[in-house]
Amino acid sequence: MSTILSTPATAAAPAASPAVAAFAEKYRDYFPRVFAFIYARVGQSHLAEDLAADVFERAYRNLDSLRSDDAFSTWLFTIARNAIISSGRKRGRETIVDPDVIRDLSPSEASVETQILRNEELKDLSEIVLTFPQREQDIISLKFDAELPNAQIAEIMGLSEPNVRVILFRTLRKLRDIMAEQRAR
DSSP: OOOOOOOTTTSOOOOOOHHHHHHHHHHHHHHHHHHHHHHHHHOOHHHHHHHHHHHHHHHHHTGGGOSOGGGHHHHHHHHHHHHHHHHHHHHOSOOOOOHHHHHHHSOTTSOHHHHHHHHHHHHHHHHHHHHSOHHHHHHHIIIIISOOOHHHHHHHHTOOHHHHHHHHHHHHHHHHHHHHHHHHO
């Protein structure tokens, strides 16, 4: 009597459960925005990749604590915000601008001079935003890096939507004023 052993090459791959497939779809949809949000806060692509992976791992492990599927995005960005805060406590307030990401932000058809000026402006902008209170930094990052609507930002930050609009308006005005003052010098 012979027994046929299945090898990894011949064994059928187990089908992913519907829950795993649904989470994989959410990962594909949300990863770019979560990464952008985290990168804007930490300034290092490798650290942002690690933190984003940690965020999705935490989300998957705690998926059963999600109240409703409609709240997934808010819940995910809350996990991301907490991961950034936790990482910041571990690392302190170091700021490193990743030149690879800055280079990717600049269109390749721009002249070298234009690219240098744009890189300097982005660096200046990042440095100014880092001087703002943490709440303002988080709101700016959630709005422009994660591209979240004000209602979702309000839920993540524990604020009212009108309060988020006011903080965003005042922060952007403050940023514009500082940038104009620096250009005037």
